[in-house]
Amino acid sequence: MGKIISLYNNKGGVSKTTTLFNLGAYLSQSSKVLLVDCDPQCNVTEMFFAANEDADSPDIDLPGTSIYQAFLPRFMGESSKIDPNSVKLPSHNIYTNLFIFRGDLEFSRAETYFGTAWNQAVTENIHEKNTYVAFHRLITELGELNGFDYILCDVGPSTGSITRTVILTCDEIIVPLVPDRFCYQAVRLLGRVIREWVDRHKQISDTLVPFGIVPFTGEPKLAGTIIQNYKIHSASKTKKSYIEWQNRISAEIETKLVGDQGITPKCSFNVKMPYIATIRDVGVLAPLAQMFGRAIFDIQQEHTKEASADGRMYYGTVWDPLLERMKEYKNEIAKIAGALS
Structure with missing residues (x-):
């Protein structure tokens, strides 16, 4: 089956979900991709279904199985494992090779169930052992059953049990960063x-085999980091303050994020050049893309009516720079995709 990947940083506000959705849309041009919304805020689910005409109607149930619906029988002890055939995964209205295991506000309750499993799976409690491996079991089985080339898991900016469960299931992770003090502090601790x-x-894995439960690897590799949301001067030069924080973060990636006391890097990862992509602030393009459920690099001129004060489309000297920005953005997303190959 394909790779399971997450974009993760325990610091919020780094455009993690936006980048993940755009990466999924890009990969789906040539691969079969599943988005798994593990964040109870359900932001990637909102972005995914924004392309549906009736997405804003409160009377319309979203298609497909929600992540909480799928895991509830395991949490309640009604079954030792979840049948992947019971999980319905709808495709995107525009990107037909892009699918979603949609989020659920009630999935916040999984924090307790996965947390208890995390603490008690090392004991002889078979129920907690099955809960501990449930996420990895189901996600890998969904991948094999449906032939997904990539499974992209969206997680919240926390270190809670949901996040731990998802990250340990991943084959690779990418760390999105913004050049500021808060990401500098986050990257110093994240590896440890x-x-x-x-x-x-x-x-925990050592205790699973005697009970007939097959353990999983549980050691994601670092595929790279991304610097994004930085701003430039009118002369197309990155602001000095951003460069200063980027340099500080680069030093911490080498000494703290990777290595024996941090994340194991992927073979292709170059600690001296850790940023696989650099994405500057995309301005009005981000909210427009969210409004129409599209990738940032796939906004059409007609969509700019929603960003215009007079309801007219952008033209000429206003539209042309946005086209260049979209092209630049797509090139950076392509670099992220390349790092996953």
Whole structure:
């Protein structure tokens, strides 16, 4: 089956969900892709279904199985594992090779169930052992059943049990960053946090085999980092303050994020050149894309009516720079896709 990937940073506001959706749309041009919305805020689900004409109607139920509906029988102890055939995965209205395992506000309750499993799976409690491996089991089985080339999991900016469960299931992770003090602080700790999860997973895995439960690897590789949302001067030069924070973050990636006490890097990862993409602030393009459920690089001129004060489309000197920005953005998303190959 294909790769399971997440964009993760325990610091919020780094355009993680936006980048993940756009990466999924880009990959779906030549591959079969599944988005898994593991964040109870359900933002990637909102973006996905925004392309549906009736998306804003409160009387319309979203198609497909929600992630909480799927896992509830396991949480309640009604079945040892979840049948992947019971999970319905709708496709996108525009990107037909892009599918979603949609989010659910009630999935926040999974924090308790996965948390209990995290603490008790090392004991002889078979119920908690089955809950501990349930996410990995189902996601890999969905991948095999449906022939997905990529499975992209969206998680919230936390270190809670849902996030731990998802990240340990992944084959690779990408860390999105913005050049500021808060991401500098986050990247100093993130590697050690994930290493602690991996070490704990190994302890739990040793207790699964005697109960006939097959353990999983549980050690995602770092495929790269992304610097994004930075702003430039009118002379197309990155602002000095952003460069300063980017340099500080680069040093912490090399000394703290990767290595024996951090995340294991992918073979192709170059610690001296850690940024697989650099994405500058896209301005009005982001809210427009969210409004129409499209990739940022796929906005049409007619969509700009919604961003115009007088309801007219952008033309000429207003529209042409946006076309260039979309092209630039698509090139950077292509670099992220290339790092996953």
